[in-house]
Each structure stands twice: as structure tokens, then as C-alpha cells.
Amino acid sequence: MSDKLIPNEDIETDPRKVEILEGAIGVFLKYGFKKTSMDDVAKSVSISRQALYLYFADKEDLFKEGLRYFFATSFRSADQILNQKKIPIEEKLFLALEAWLGRYVGGKSSEADDLIATSKGLVSGLACSYEEKFYLALIEAIRDSKLNTYYIKKGIGPEQITNTLQAMAQGFKFSCDSNASFKIKLKEAIQVICAPIL
Template sequence: MQCPLEMKPRWERRKDARPQELLAAALDLFVERGFASTRLEDVAKRAGVSKGTLYLYFTNKEELFKAVVRDTIVPALGAAEDMIASFEGSSADLLRAVMQAWWANAGATKSSGMIKLVMAEAGNFPDIAVFYREEVILRGTSMISGLLERAVERGEFRPLDVFLTTQTLIAPVLMLMLWKHSVGPCEMSELDPVAFIDSFLTMTLSGLLPRAP
């Protein structure tokens, strides 16, 4: 009773796992080949089921895509929100921690490939675009904006335009994600994400101009 998962016969557990296996397979292929070039037959094959089975869980290709987006992109945000809520220390350190965690939890995983895809296909999926804006962009920017507001209030950062600064802070992570999944594969050897984020923050925090003595 305490552990109901273990009590199911194996094939039933398998049945419960089907959607996840299909989502995982779909994620792989969508990221690898893009939406249009991904054949549902290949998704099914990779998940070890038949084409027909896929339709037992997802009405059509579009819904599968949406499910992958929902399943992949949202979870990464939770971790970052928790971190901000519980962090103690300087805002500069928090910003560093948040951005590095962000990369580690989202950027370095396959979900960053989905972000590329969402941007590419947004035009073809109006409701994905809405979902993405509300669930990902708004939540992500609120998180950063809140951090900035608090830092300014506390005098840790100078007065600044919160909205524009938020966008600025998002840019490098977004760029890393796109890099990783497009031309990056060849170039990436040279661009170390951790160092890049670190460099970006150093620059952003202290500025490029030499300090007045």
C-alpha cells in the first residue's frame, strides 16, 4: 500500500511508462531532426512500440509535439525558482548561481533543443506559442526580475530598468542553447558554457570600462 508502484505486475508498469517512453523518443527525434522531418513511425520504433500505439496516447503529431514541450520545458523552471526563494548571500552570487544552475538543468539537457524548436515552429503552432510565452517566458522573466528588484532595493545593484536588464540576462543563456543545437556542434569545442556565463556576468556586473581609481 505504501509502495503501490512496486505491486503492479511488470507489464502494467510498462503500460504506465508508455507515454514517458514515447515522449522521450519524440524529444530525441524532434531535437535531432525538427518537427516536420520527424516521422511518427521512427518515434514509435525508438520507443519500442508500433505506430498505432502512439495514437492511443496522443491524438496526432501536433499534440505529441505539445506534450513534449510541456513535459520538457516546464520542469526545469521549478528548480531555479526554488533556488532563488531559498538562497542566502549576495545578489551577485545568487545571479551567478541561478544562471549556472539554469544552464546545468535546462541548457545542457535536451530541453534546450526543444527551445530552439519552439522558436522555429512557433509560427505553425499558435497555442504552443501562447503556452510557451505564459509558462516559460513569463515565469522565467518574473524570476529574474524579482531577483533584480530585490537587489536594487537592497542597494546591491545600482538603479536599473528591470525589464530590459532581465532580457539582457536571458540572452546569453538563450544563445548558448541555440549554439548547442545548430552550428554549435562544430564550434562548441571553443565555447565553454560555464566560462561563458562567468565571463558574461563579470562583464555585466563590473562593466567593460576601466574602473575609476
């Protein structure tokens, strides 16, 4: 299987495949790549291992498709939020960053420390591609907001605001032990950045 992105319809028109991918992500986050077996994934979604192999050739194939599904759905959710014209910028930033980075905060166990290295080895460039798309979408949303009008007068452009927001959100993603604490810290950070326009 190539490293090209799987079109959304290839995954998301099959509810059973979506259920398997969601279950697989949870199992990989719990056990890591090396310790996860196809049996573990099959049990998590209540199907036989043989049925799982009808969807995925092996564990590597399942992991690759899980990553593609995760990035595609996370980006799509965040991008849809950023394109909503009626949502205030502070709410838009919070919801988009939460959709992009907060989905599994606190869900990764210490046994899953091999996931980043494995993902780089199996699907090169996938994360970078989606991170770039999200970065550009975030810049565009800020550029079209009152936030940009205020900060541009101070010599601060939307790229700098985006870099700051992403650095803070990434830090919270890795330092928070739950999605709830991630949301609290993210909301506080966005309030600080948006304070001049609130």
C-alpha cells in the same frame, strides 16, 4: 486538444509517458517536425507504433504535448533554483539559466529548422507565457539579492540586469554547439555581471 497548459500531474505521474515525450523531443530535434514520423518516435523508446497511438492521437498531438512538457519542466526546475534562499546569486543565476535554456543546446540538427515555425503554429502563446513567467522569477531573484543592492546605486534595476542576462544566454544558446560550451560562456558572463559582489 486545446492550447491550455497540461497540468504537471497529467504528464509526470506516468513514467512511460515521460519517457515517450523525452524520446520524442530528441527525435524532433534530430529530424525536425516534417521529417519525424510516429515510427521514429516509437523506435526511439522501444515501443510499437500502435502503443504510441494509445498515448497520442497523432504527430501534432505528440509535438504539442512535448512542447508543454518541455516548457513546464524547464520552468519548474529553474523556478525551484531561483527560490532557493541559501544558494549564492551567481550560482543561482547560472543554474536557473542553464535549466531554462541549456537543456538541449547542441542537440538540434540543421534538419530541425522547422521546429520554431511549427511550434508557433501549433501552440500559440505557450513559449511566450513561460518566458514571461521565467522573466518575472528572474527579476524577483535579482531584486532579493546583493546584486540588486549594488546595481541600484548605479541606476540599474533588476529588469535591466535580467534583460542583459537573458540576451547573453539566448545568444549562447544559438551560437554554442554543445551544452558544455554553453555552460562555459554562461558562467563567464555571470561572473562579469556579478564581479562587483564577488
